[in-house]
Every structure is written in structure tokens, then in C-alpha cells.
Amino acid sequence: MRRVRYEHSGGPEVLFTEDAPVPVPGPGELLVHVAAAGVTLPVVRKVREPREPIALGGEIAGEVVSTGEGVSGYAPGDRVTGLCFGHGYADYAVLHAAMASPVPDGASAADAVALVRSGLVAYGALDAARPAAGEAALVTAAASGVGHLALQLARLRGAARVVGAASDNGGGSGKADFLRSLGADEVITYDEETWGEPVDYVLDAVGGDLLTPAVRALAPHGRLVAYSSGGGTVQAYDLLVGAKSAIGFQMALIARGRPAVYEAWRRELWRLFAAKELRPAVHARFALEDAAKAHEVIEARSNLGKVVLIP
Structure with a gap:
């Protein structure tokens, strides 16, 4: 082979x-x-x-x-x-x-690869944010394999406003049109001076220097969920002044320690796919x-x- x-x-x-x-x-x-x-x-x-x-x-x-x-x-x-x-x-x-x-029948191998692992990370990161109906969400790396699913799931979990954040990539990348086609209300790039109106939670897949503007984008009592392998530092004072939270999420801990939850998330992803509510x-x-x-x-x-x- x-x-x-x-x-x-x-x-x-x-x-x-x-x-x-x-x-x-x-x-x-x-x-x-x-x-x-x-x-x-x-x-x-x-x-x-x-x-x-x-x-x-x-x-x-x-x-x-x-x-x-x-x-x-x-x-x-x-x-x-x-x-x-x-x-x-x-x-x-x-x-x-x-x-x-x-x-399941009706799903290709490429569908499965695009949906299951990336979808589990997206679903788990969103669950860690404790989303409530009517809140505003921001997803970084929103055009990525995980991010484009997280953006859709945030809407399905009741977000009233969903913001997709992505790299500019030199312009002409088609990311803005792609994200809007998936339901993003707004699309921003990382180099913008402000990221628009504050949001209730941020799902961050980038880390590094992006953590500071991600925390800044949160409304008071907002939650940052970090699930990136890119590292980075969050300043405690930036959390303190707005009573904000920083939450770490790792899929492996769920898979090993909470297998029933892991399996329930998998079933829900396939249900949403079959209902054509989630598009990998x-x-x-x-x-x-x-x-x-x-x-x-x-x-x-x-x-x-x-x-x-x-x-």
C-alpha cells in the first residue's frame, strides 16, 4: 500500500x-x-x-x-x-x-471526514460556551474545517447574531461570501481596529496574539472558549474589568472521560446532517x-x- x-x-x-x-x-x-x-x-x-x-x-x-x-x-x-x-x-x-x-447511507466518505471530527470539536467548543438563545457569537478561523461548522452550530443553538472572523488572505479569497452563505450576519478580518459590536461568546481556533482582541470583543460577562493548538496568553486584568471568562476546551478529554457525551454529540451531528440543517x-x-x-x-x-x- x-x-x-x-x-x-x-x-x-x-x-x-x-x-x-x-x-x-x-x-x-x-x-x-x-x-x-x-x-x-x-x-x-x-x-x-x-x-x-x-x-x-x-x-x-x-x-x-x-x-x-x-x-x-x-x-x-x-x-x-x-x-x-x-x-x-x-x-x-x-x-x-x-x-x-x-x-450512514447518503453520506460520502468526504462528508464523514468533514463532519464528524471537526464537527465534534465545533460542537464541544460551543457547548463549553454555554450558549443561550438570543446571544451574539463570534467564531475565529470561521472558514476552516472546524470554524465553518461552529458558525452554523451557533446559529442552530439560538444565536441571534453570528460574526465570522477570518484572515484577509490578500483579498479575493471568497471567504466573506462563503461565510455569509452559511449564515454569518457579519464578516470581519483580524486586522480590523475593532471587531464590531460586542458579542457574548467567542469560539477561538487561532490563539496567539489573537487572544487579546478576542477578549476585547466580548461584552461584560462574555466567554472566550479557546481550543487552538497555537498557544497564547490572556491577561487576567482584561478578564477582570468586564467579569469575562476564558475557558479551555480539548476534545480528547471528552472522548476519554465522557464517552456518553461524545457519542451523543456524534448522533446529533448526523441528525443535523440528515435534516440538511448542517452543511459540511x-x-x-x-x-x-x-x-x-x-x-x-x-x-x-x-x-x-x-x-x-x-x-
């Missing part, structure tokens, strides 16, 4: 495709013939980190080929999606059964051999929705 990996840190140019043996599923694992694999900013960032190379994992979707010892509920031929911690940029990948969920967008599909091009799109922040590899 083919898989993509790298041997030293760097940009997209360090990725290469190689032949590798088909993996064997261990206890509690599924061997999946990959039909789609998601490309995420955290994985793209890790390739640049000066550390030992990691397996390029992430969201995958495809058909179960075989199962390891102790697996129940899945059989060869089932269509599944889930988070792969090993090599996901590959023709075949191993997926732990606890991280898998069925792909796939920006581009790349072959495995073009994984470097997929990483370039993510690094340029030019994607409108999810970037997917199609082995």
Missing part, C-alpha cells in the same frame, strides 16, 4: 509517498480501507516542529476490511469514520473501534501523492471548509 510520511521537520516539501506493508489490526482495532482522510492544522503544524517525526494521522473514513480480537459491533464491509492515531494518510489505516462511528463543506480533494499541496492550502489559510485526501 501507499502512505505519506516525512523524515525531518519542515514545510510541505518534506512529505513523500512510500510503499509500506498493510497494517494488521490489534485487539479492539479495525483495519480500514481509507476512502478519505482529513488534513488538519495541528498535524500541519507538527510537521514543522523540530522533533521526531510523527505518524500523519487524523480523521479517516472508509470501509472495514478486518477486525482485531475483541471487536464487536463492526464487521468487514461496514462504512466507518473516526480519529486515527497512526498513519492515516494511507491506503489502509488502523482505527480503534472506540473511536469509530458508522457512516469540502474545499478541495487531493490524491495521496499531492499531500504537500494539501498542506500548502492549510498553511496559506486559503481553505473554505475541509481539505481532504482521497487515496
